[in-house]
Amino acid sequence: VIKGFAFDMDGVLADTARFHTIAWRKIADEVGTTWTKELEEGLKGIDRMGSLALIIAAGGHENEYDQTAREALAEKKNTNYRELISKLTPADILPGMQNFLDELKLSVASASKNAPFIIERLGLDDYFKAVVDPASVSAGKPDPAIFSAAAAVLNLKPEQVIGLEDSAAGIKSINGAGEISVGIGDATVLAEADVNFDQTADVTLNAIKEALDKK
Numbered sequence: 245v246i247k248g249f250a251f252d253m254d255g256v257l258a259d260t261a262r263f264h265t266i267a268w269r270k271i272a273d274e275v276g277t278t279w280t281k282e283l284e285e286g287l288k289g290i291d292r293m294g295s296l297a298l299i300i301a302a303g304g305h306e307n308e309y310d311q312t313a314r315e316a317l318a319e320k321k322n323t324n325y326r327e328l329i330s331k332l333t334p335a336d337i338l339p340g341m342q343n344f345l346d347e348l349k350l351s352v353a354s355a356s357k358n359a360p361f362i363i364e365r366l367g368l369d370d371y372f373k374a375v376v377d378p379a380s381v382s383a384g385k386p387d388p389a390i391f392s393a394a395a396a397v398l399n400l401k402p403e404q405v406i407g408l409e410d411s412a413a414g415i416k417s418i419n420g421a422g423e424i425s426v427g428i429g430d431a432t433v434l435a436e437a438d439v440n441f442d443q444t445a446d447v448t449l450n451a452i453k454e455a456l457d458k459k
């Protein structure tokens with residue numbers, strides 16, 4: 245019996261993926277990596293230092309940036325990103341998610357260290373029993389650790405939890421944790437999800453039930 249939901253944040257609850265893109269593109273320009281849709285998609289769900297490593301590697305610049313230089317670039321990205329998210333309001337909750345939240349009991353499983361700030365800006369803190377601290381888990385998405393922790397904080401077994409995600413890395417994390425995965429976005433990118441919706445506005449408890457029954 246399904247008893248809980250674990251939400252990804254960026255791209256599921258909050259319309260922030262566009263801000264990550266703006267801030268990372270500047271860094272890509274600085275290191276000399278060409279920005280592509282594939283690179284942009286591949287950064288979703290990946291933690292800050294992991295995202296930077298992908299951007300550096302995409303342009304073949306691995307040997308030009310040591311750990312100290314990487315930390316400075318990540319810091320620069322985050323400063324720019326924090327500026328962009330400082331003006332978030334409840335209007336930046338993705339379509340349909342407020343209504344969906346009103347139906348449920350929940351936790352957040354985001355790779356973002358900015359998650360508590362964003363959830364507060366959106367006015368959603370009362371909904372969530374916990375926001376898992378990504379620094380507290382052994383490895384980031386696609387590793388199952390963060391979605392396992394998201395079930396544990398709800399005192400639920402993984403099979404009692406549905407995870408919601410807009411990234412391929414996140415769907416792998418949910419599936420690895422033994423939870424039911426709901427993908428939101430391009431069904432070809434999220435092909436491993438148990439069920440898929442094109443957009444947040446389509447996600448309701450009933451729609452999830454119907455999609456799972458059809459499987």
Ligand code: G6P
Binds near residue numbers: 288290291357358359
């Ligand atoms: C989410 C986003 C990623 C981002 C990561 C870390 O998973 O999808 O694009 O890199 O969080 O976010 P942070 O706010 O800690 O840099």
Ligand code: MG
Binds near residue numbers: 252255288409410411
């Ligand atoms: Mg996301």
